[in-house]
Each structure stands twice: as C-alpha cells, then as structure tokens.
Amino acid sequence: MFTELAPLLADRTLLLTLSALPGGLIRANVIPKCRNETDPAEIALATPLSVTGTAADLDRDFPAQLTGYAQSILETDSTLNQIREMHKAAVKELEAENKKALDAKRKTNGSSKPAAKADDKADAKEDTKKATESKMPSPVVSLFDEPPEAIGVAGDAKAAEQVTT
Numbered sequence: 001m002f003t004e005l006a007p008l009l010a011d012r013t014l015l016l017t018l019s020a021l022p023g024g025l026i027r028a029n030v031i032p033k034c035r036n037e038t039d040p041a042e043i044a045l046a047t048p049l050s051v052t053g054t055a056a057d058l059d060r061d062f063p064a065q066l067t068g069y070a071q072s073i074l075e076t077d078s079t080l081n082q083i084r085e086m087h088k089a090a091v092k093e094l095e096a097e098n099k100k101a102l103d104a105k106r107k108t109n110g111s112s113k114p115a116a117k118a119d120d121k122a123d124a125k126e127d128t129k130k131a132t133e134s135k136m137p138s139p140v141v142s143l144f145d146e147p148p149e150a151i152g153v154a155g156d157a158k159a160a161e162q163v164t165t
Helices: 002-009 040-045 055-134 157-164
Strands: 014-021 025-032 049-053
Touching: 002 014, 002 055, 025 055, 040 055, 049 055
Parallel strands: none
Antiparallel strands: 014 025, 025 049
C-alpha cells in the first residue's frame, strides 16, 4: 500500500484516515494536502480518494485503487505543468511579435511625423495670421437699432462707426 503512495508522498503531504462502518465495512480516505490553495488547478489535484469495503476487499483491491489514483494525480499535474509552460512560451512569442510590430510602426511613423508636424505648425501659423489680418471689427448692434440692411454693409467701417455712436 505504501509503495503505491510513495510517488504522491514525494510531492505532497497525504492524510490517511480509516474508519469502521456498520456491517463490518471499513472506509479508507487518502487526502492529499493542497500546496497552493489559491490555484484552482492545485485544488483539483488535492481531490481525496475514499474507498469503502470489507477488510478482505480492501486488502485485495485497495493497492490497485491507490496506484490508479496516484498515476492520475501525477499525470494531471504533469499535463498542467506542460500546459503552463506552453502558455508562457506562447505569451512570450506573442509579446515579441507585438513589440516588433510596434517598433516597425514607430519607425515608419517616426521618420515622417516630425516633418509633418513642422508643416502643420507652419500652416497653422499662416492660417492664424491670415485670420487676424482679414478680421474687421464687427458692428455692435443692439436690439433697438435698425436692421443691418438699413445701416449698410456690415463690413463697412462707416457703418460700424454709425452703430457704435
């Protein structure tokens, strides 16, 4: 029985309980201790084994049950570790690809952007200069003044003087 449990004992603590039940039955429980209680996969690997039978049944079948149980846990643990490693490698590969794509994008945008920014700034300065040169003071009109048609052309400087006086 302990030969079958040895592979599990090498990796984790096991709790064995035996209890007598009515009718000459015995319940044997093998409960692995969870190594990391915040990891759902680790919690799944700590699933207990509970077997009930007569003493003769347990003597005959319990070692085979333990062998299957231990192999199941060890294989699942190994598979989970392989999946974790493959996931880490895939994440690293994806991050490297994203970094290359981002660097390439920065290179292509970086070489043409400064010139474009300088042109944009020059255009903005010219637009501002033109806008300030072409602006004429707008006439001040109150609610009680005559409509603009009666005053004259709104852009006319004399009309603006008439409105303000």
